[in-house]
Amino acid sequence: MTQTIKPLVAGNWKMNGTRASLEEFSRIAAGVSADLAAKADTMICAPATLTALMAAAANGTPVQVGAQDCHAKANGAHTGDLAAEMLVDAGASAIIVGHSERRADHGESDSDVRAKAEAAWRAGVPAIICVGETEAQRKAGEEVAVVSAQLAGSIPDGATAQNSIIAYEPVWAIGTGLTPTAADVEAMHGAMRDVLVKRFGAEGAAMRLLYGGSVKPANAAELMGVANVDGALVGGASLKAADFLGILAAYA
Numbered sequence: 001m002t003q004t005i006k007p008l009v010a011g012n013w014k015m016n017g018t019r020a021s022l023e024e025f026s027r028i029a030a031g032v033s034a035d036l037a038a039k040a041d042t043m044i045c046a047p048a049t050l051t052a053l054m055a056a057a058a059n060g061t062p063v064q065v066g067a068q069d070c071h072a073k074a075n076g077a078h079t080g081d082l083a084a085e086m087l088v089d090a091g092a093s094a095i096i097v098g099h100s101e102r103r104a105d106h107g108e109s110d111s112d113v114r115a116k117a118e119a120a121w122r123a124g125v126p127a128i129i130c131v132g133e134t135e136a137q138r139k140a141g142e143e144v145a146v147v148s149a150q151l152a153g154s155i156p157d158g159a160t161a162q163n164s165i166i167a168y169e170p171v172w173a174i175g176t177g178l179t180p181t182a183a184d185v186e187a188m189h190g191a192m193r194d195v196l197v198k199r200f201g202a203e204g205a206a207m208r209l210l211y212g213g214s215v216k217p218a219n220a221a222e223l224m225g226v227a228n229v230d231g232a233l234v235g236g237a238s239l240k241a242a243d244f245l246g247i248l249a250a251y252a
């Protein structure tokens with residue numbers, strides 16, 4: 001296990017939440033004790049409409065606020081899009097890029113994801129770069145090859161443990177209640193670590209590798225205890241303080 005890496009448990013609220021949901025966020029923030037914060041970093045990646053409000057609510061708490069996507073460019077005629085700089089200005093301290101829902105819904109390629117990761121760096125925050133195979137790819141035994149290719153194409157040169165966090169999210173495990181076995185997660189995260197060390201050396205060895213896909217309080221301790229799993233990217237269970245704090249209890 002990569003014991004020296006401080007884990008990160010990041011929630012991804014996806015397209016959920018209005019101003020009324022800030023109460024739930026405040027319950028999350030209130031539940032992260034100083035003791036827990038010393039053991040694991042915590043973050044909620046807000047919908048863009050809530051970034052600034054959530055960042056204000058997070059002020060003085062250990063919980064960071066992240067964003068879920070950004071445009072590759074810093075400004076310009078891109079109606080409806082948001083630059084990384086704008087999200088950081090609103091209070092985001094990290095930006096998810098390449099989530100499988102973006103790849104599927106918006107046709108984002110590895111090179112698009114790479115450009116967005118560079119945009120996050122340009123804005124001064126780490127990119128949370130997502131990869132993961134589909135069910136068909138896993139059934140075909142292609143999962144390591146698929147994820148390795150995504151890592152090669154989506155992570156820019158110059159990635160460090162400070163500017164990049166990698167999230168492995170098998171597409172078939174997202175929102176389904178299905179998870180890979182601990183042995184499957186260990187095999188994948190080990191393979192990812194090898195790829196990262198080969199390309200980035202000590203920085204790759206120190207990079208945080210998150211697991212995402214149906215992480216719940218009931219399975220968090222097992223999944224977070226797997227070698228080379230340095231935290232989680234949590235979707236549905238991050239919307240409820242009790243569930244998110246239940247996942248964090250894996251680090252208590």
Ligand SMILES: O=C[C@H](O)COP(=O)(O)O
Nearest residue numbers: 012174175213214235236
């Ligand atoms: O970004 C989070 C992942 O897509 C996981 O979502 P989930 O926890 O609802 O399965």
